[in-house]
Amino acid sequence: MDNKEILYKMLLIRRMEQKIESLFSQGLLRGTTHCCIGEEAVPVALSVLIDMDKDYLCSGHRAHGLSMMMTGKPETLLGEIMGKPYGMAKGLGGSQHVYYKNYFTNGITGGMAPVTVGIAFALKHDGGDAIATVVFGDGAMNEGYVLESFNMAQSMGLPVLFILENNGYAMSTPIETVNPYTVFEDRVKGFALPYQRVEASDFDNLFAVLKDAVEKVRTERTPQFVEVMTHRFCGHSKSDKRAYIPQERDDYWHEHDCVKGVAAKLTPAEVEAIEAEVAQRVEEVYQYCVTH
Amino acid sequence: MNTYKESLIDGLERLLADPKVFLLGEDVEDPYGGAYTITKGMSTRMPGKVLNTPMSEQGFTGLGVGMALAGYKPIVEIMFGDFSTLIMDQILNHASKFVEGFEKRLHLVVRDPMGGYRGYGATHSQSLEKLYVGLPHIAVITPSVLHAPGELLVKSMELGVPVIFAENKLDYTRKMFAAEKIAEAFEIKYHGGDFPVAEAGFPGEEPEVTLIGYGGLVHPLLQMMYDLYMEEEVAVRLLDVSSLSPMDFDLLYSLVKDDAKVLTIEEGHVPFGIGDAIISNLAQRGMRCQFRSVGAKQHIIGTSKEAEALALPQIDDIKELILNW
Ligand SMILES: Cc1ncc(C[n+]2csc(CCOP(=O)(O)OP(=O)(O)O)c2C)c(N)n1
Ligand SMILES: [Mg+2]
DSSP states (O other), rough: OOOOHHHHHHHHHHHHHHHHHHHHTOOOOOOOOOOOTOOOOOHHHHHHOOOOOTEEEEOOSSSHHHHHHHHOOOHHHHHTTOOTTTTTTTSSSSSSOOTTTTTOOOOOOTHHHHHHHHHHHHHHHHHSSSSSEEEEEGGGGHHHHHHHHHHHHHHHTEEEEEEEOOOOOEETTTTHHHOSSOOHHHHHHHOOEEEEEEESSSHHHHHHHHHHHHHHHHHOOSSSEEEEOOOOOSSSTTTTOTSSSHHHHHHHHHTHHHHHHTTTTTTTHHHHHHHHHHHHHHHHHHHHHHOO | BBBBHHHHHHHHEEEEEEEEEEEEEETTTTTTOOOOOOTTHHHHHHHTTEEEEEEEHHHHHHHHHHHHTTTEEHHHHHHSSGGGGGIIIIIIIIHOOOOHSOOOOOOOOOOOOOOOOSSSSSSSSSEEEEEEEETTEEEOOOOOSSSHHHHHHHHHTTTTSEEEEEEEGGGGGSSSSGGGGGGOOEEEEEEEESSSSSEOTTTTTSSEEEEEEEGGGGHHHHHHHHHHHHHOOEEEEEEEESSEEEHHHHHHHHHHOOOOOEEEEEEEESSHHHHHHHHHHHHTTTTEEEEEEEEEESOOOOOHHHHHHHHSHHHHHHHHHHHHH
């Protein structure tokens, strides 16, 4: 991916998410939704690191970015949220319960971790170099079955990549208030999992770390763990006003926004052109979904 | 196959011959071979196919769900059915949702040994199959001494939905009914398809009461029926259901619609038990007869014989109930 493609993908996610938020606030969508504004970097990186024809990818409630990156068809995500038959899960799943080829999401926080370990078991027995990846949040780090998954993956030696997107909050609960350590390194290393930590702001750096982890899982057929420090600029779900997030945290992350980081590597004219291209694509997706 | 255990072992070995089948659970490998020695020798005979897991019921059940999602056919063994509370999230909120939500056939059987009368106490004696019935895309299958567990196990793996395979711990020590001496006095008929209803009665007799039951109580109920017939000249018949969920209510109705007295019997707690659901369904079809349901009473299952008897249904009480009805 060159920087233009990276920016295009990041902005496509962000502008689609903003569109989805605005449709919800206008009362045009049903149910709930969890957007990933600010957290676009991991999905964009995985869009080229994961091979949907052989690898598996699982995630949870905050997966619009992954969904759009895996399908390449945002209309199947928006259509799903709108309950359309051409949605990713034929309109049965809504925002949280979607699938596409070997990509699956579910609404139980962290519950896909043991499932992904089981997929990795199958992939190991299949032979070949396919891997299983699961993406989850800091809140999921306190679900017992997620910890059980770390233990099983390492003790059974399975080709699974754990990606923790640490955005500092589980819904409104700051990690500091519910964890003795605010970085999870020691906990993860307690399961003897190879661990790397990286901030989502510098895409090239993030990409290098994830690529390295993916390649190790592919070749060594054993687990890897990457903790990505990130931030969500939007509410937890459609109605959340983010009263619990201090201004300083937002300020830091506005400085370290992954989108800004990539945009800075392009000329203003290039950025503008990409913005325009994205805006047009979002409008096409929206028009398709309201007319089909 | 003479015994319940032999049948079960045979079914497991037939399944394990498939390269996609693995058995996972706590202490299932040799030399231990499982808490009831069902898998004894298997990990040695079939290296890599029968695997010890860490003590993480939720985790390794999820592992099974993931294997099934990737096209494998795992058998997950839960040491005591009581611990199936721990796995419900993976079965209900994951596996069952994937069947319809992701349009996936999942081949996954959870072996879940239920039942008491062994003095093991409140957390090692329950019959919790009722927690899993009536839920979309979950099957609950109950072998017994009339329904060979090995046969049902092999068929369960083909259902394409997660299966709670509710074995019974006392049944592990029993013969299949056909191998029992008293079986000669009975006439046994099977109704329905892959997961039939077994009908046990006495040739040429009009039953005074129809019992509907399943699982581990089938064995003592058959003995009780024999005693009632021989000693009191009271003929009752038993319908033994092998699929609690989905339940073939049409078939059950067709078998009982002309009866005057129907008694459902289960080892799990009532009310809100399996029998209550059966009676409700029959009543909603307009069936007019006397209905009774028996199950465990509202006590925890104590370890002493007396304490256990406070909770678990007692065959003598059932006999009395029938005689005085
Ligand atoms: C088992 C479970 N408990 C609670 C919830 C409700 N819930 C949904 S998301 C969430 C917070 C998750 O936090 P985290 O894992 O950090 O992910 P993030 O939302 O930050 O992306 C909660 C409490 C749930 N869906 N599942
Ligand atoms: Mg979080």
